[in-house]
Amino acid sequence: MKKEKKLWIFALTIACCSLPSYGMPLDNPYCKRPTIDDSASLLGITPSDSQKLTYFLHGIKTMLHHEAPTMNQAMVDKILTTLKCANQYDVEHTPVLTVIDYSRPSSEKRLWIFDLKGKKLLFHTYVSHGIKSGILSSNYFSNQYNSKASSIGVYKTDKAYYGRHGLSMRLDGLEKGFNDNASNRAVVMHGGWYVDEKFVKKYGRAGRSWGCPAVPSELTKQIINTIKDNSLFVAYYPNENWFLKSKYLHCDNYSHLPQVAQLETNATEPLENRDExxxxxxxxxxxxxxxxxxxxxxxxxxxxxxxxxxxxxxxxxxxxxxxxxxxxxxxxxxxxxxxxxxxxxxxxxxxxxxxxxxxxxxxxxxxxxxxxxxxxxxxxxxxxxxxxxxxxxxxxxxxxxxxxxxxxxxxxxxxxxxxx
Structure with missing residues (x-):
C-alpha cells in the first residue's frame, strides 16, 4: 500500500518519559526520544480524516487548558488552527510542539513545550526576545536582516549543533514575509545565562538576544534534544497582519488572502536610547x-x-x-x-x-x-x-x-x- 504522508501525533514511549515541566533527562537509556518512524503504529491523521482530526484537536484543547491554564484563549485558538493547517498542508513533523507567547513580558515564563500524543507539558520556562523588539515586553518584530528583532509565526525545528553559544538549534521559518529569513539571519535557539530564573528574579526581566529565542542555560540541553529535528514551533503575538495573512491560520480559505506579508508590528523601527x-x-x-x-x-x-x-x-x-x-x-x-x-x-x-x-x-x-x-x-x-x-x-x-x-x-x- 502506498504510504501516505501523515501528521503523526504520538507520545514518548515509556512512562518515565512523561516528566514534569522542569525537563527530561537525556542520558537515561530507558527514555528514548521517539522519531516519526517510531510513531507510525500509533496514530496517523490524514488531511481527509476530518472526524479524527476534530477529535484530536478537542483533546489538544483540553490539554492546553489543563496543562497551561494561564494561556489565553486567543492563543489557544491560534495553536489549534496551526495544528489543523499543518495537517491540511501535509506538513510532516514530530509529536512535540513548542509555543512562545511574545505578548507576555520576559519576566514571566512564556515558553511551553508539549507532548501532543501523551497530552503532557514537558517544559514551561523563560525565553528571550530580540534587543530591538522591546525591553521588558515585545512590540516590534521583523523578518529583516540585521534587525536584531524577534520574528513571529510558525517554524519547524532543524538540526542541533555546537556554535559560539554552545549547544544550539537551527530554526526553519515556514512563513514567507514573517520568518522565512530566520535561517539566513542565524536566528537559532541557544542557551543564555541571562535567561536563567536566578537572573530574571534578580534583575526583574530576562536579558535580550539579537533575535534568537534564548532559553535558560541549565535547560538548554534538555530542551534542544527534545524539540530538535522536525517539530513544530510557534512564536505567537497578537499581530493583526499575521492573523490576516498567515497560511497556518487560514488553511480553509488561504487562496483568498493577500499574499504580500510584512511583519513589523509598529510602523517604524524603535529608536535606540543608548546610555553614554x-x-x-x-x-x-x-x-x-x-x-x-x-x-x-x-x-x-x-x-x-x-x-x-x-x-x-x-x-x-x-x-x-x-x-x-x-x-x-x-x-x-x-x-x-x-x-x-x-x-x-x-x-x-x-x-x-x-x-x-x-x-x-x-x-x-x-x-x-x-x-x-x-x-x-x-x-x-x-x-x-x-x-x-x-x-x-x-x-x-x-x-x-x-x-x-x-x-x-x-x-x-x-x-x-x-x-x-
Whole structure:
C-alpha cells in the first residue's frame, strides 16, 4: 500500500518519559526520544480524516487548558488552527510542539513545550526576545536582516549543533514575509545565562538576544534534544497582519488572502536610547574603537554602592568569571571620584578591583569565533583629574602609580557586546 504522508501525533514511549515541566533527562537509556518512524503504529491523521482530526484537536484543547491554564484563549485558538493547517498542508513533523507567547513580558515564563500524543507539558520556562523588539515586553518584530528583532509565526525545528553559544538549534521559518529569513539571519535557539530564573528574579526581566529565542542555560540541553529535528514551533503575538495573512491560520480559505506579508508590528523601527558610557581614549580620534577599554563594575557592587537597580542596557553581554558587569556612565564615575574616592582602588571579596577596565577578546571556540571579555590590569590609581570645561560631560585623566596615564571620554555609540 502506498504510504501516505501523515501528521503523526504520538507520545514518548515509556512512562518515565512523561516528566514534569522542569525537563527530561537525556542520558537515561530507558527514555528514548521517539522519531516519526517510531510513531507510525500509533496514530496517523490524514488531511481527509476530518472526524479524527476534530477529535484530536478537542483533546489538544483540553490539554492546553489543563496543562497551561494561564494561556489565553486567543492563543489557544491560534495553536489549534496551526495544528489543523499543518495537517491540511501535509506538513510532516514530530509529536512535540513548542509555543512562545511574545505578548507576555520576559519576566514571566512564556515558553511551553508539549507532548501532543501523551497530552503532557514537558517544559514551561523563560525565553528571550530580540534587543530591538522591546525591553521588558515585545512590540516590534521583523523578518529583516540585521534587525536584531524577534520574528513571529510558525517554524519547524532543524538540526542541533555546537556554535559560539554552545549547544544550539537551527530554526526553519515556514512563513514567507514573517520568518522565512530566520535561517539566513542565524536566528537559532541557544542557551543564555541571562535567561536563567536566578537572573530574571534578580534583575526583574530576562536579558535580550539579537533575535534568537534564548532559553535558560541549565535547560538548554534538555530542551534542544527534545524539540530538535522536525517539530513544530510557534512564536505567537497578537499581530493583526499575521492573523490576516498567515497560511497556518487560514488553511480553509488561504487562496483568498493577500499574499504580500510584512511583519513589523509598529510602523517604524524603535529608536535606540543608548546610555553614554566611559571609555579610555587611546587612539586620539574622539571615537571608541575595539582596543579601547571601557570602565565597568560588578553588578552586585553597583547595586550596593549606588543603591539602585542595575541598568541592564549597560550590562556586558558576556560574564567574566561567572559574574555580571555593568559599564559606568559619567555621573556615576563623578560620584565615585567626589564622594567615594576609596572605591577607585578598593577590592571585592574575591580580590578583584571594584573598578575595572575591560576589552573584548576574540577566541575560536568549536570552530566559531566568539567574543569574551577580559579585564585589563592597569595598576593602582594615583589621581583622577577632570580635564574638561564642560560640567555635564567632563573628561578625565587617570594617573596610575606604575602605568601610563589614560584619558576617559564618553560615548553612546553601538557596542556589540554591551547591553541586555
Amino acid at each position: 558610557i566611559l571609555f579610555a581614549e587611546k587612539n586620539n580620534n574622539n571615537k571608541r574603537e575595539e582596543n579601547e577599554p571601557i570602565v565597568v563594575m560588578a553588578a552586585d557592587s553597583y547595586q550596593r554602592i549606588f543603591n539602585t537597580k542595575v541598568p541592564l542596557k549597560r550590562m556586558l553581554r558576556r560574564q567574566i568569571n561567572h559574574t555580571e558587569y555593568v559599564a559606568l556612565n559619567n555621573k556615576e564615575f563623578k560620584n565615585i571620584v567626589a564622594d567615594n574616592p576609596e572605591l577607585l582602588n578598593s577590592a571585592t571579596k574575591d580580590g578583584s578591583n571594584e573598578l575595572c577596565f575591560v576589552i573584548p577578546v576574540i577566541k575560536k571556540v568549536r570552530g566559531y569565533y566568539a567574543t569574551e571579555m577580559q579585564i585589563i590590569p592597569l595598576g593602582k590609581i594615583k589621581e583622577v583629574v577632570t580635564s574638561s570645561t564642560q560640567k555635564n560631560q567632563p573628561n578625565y585623566t587617570i594617573h596610575f602609580q606604575t602605568n601610563a596615564s589614560i584619558h576617559l571620554k564618553t560615548t553612546n555609540q553601538f557596542i556589540r557586546w554591551l547591553g541586555l
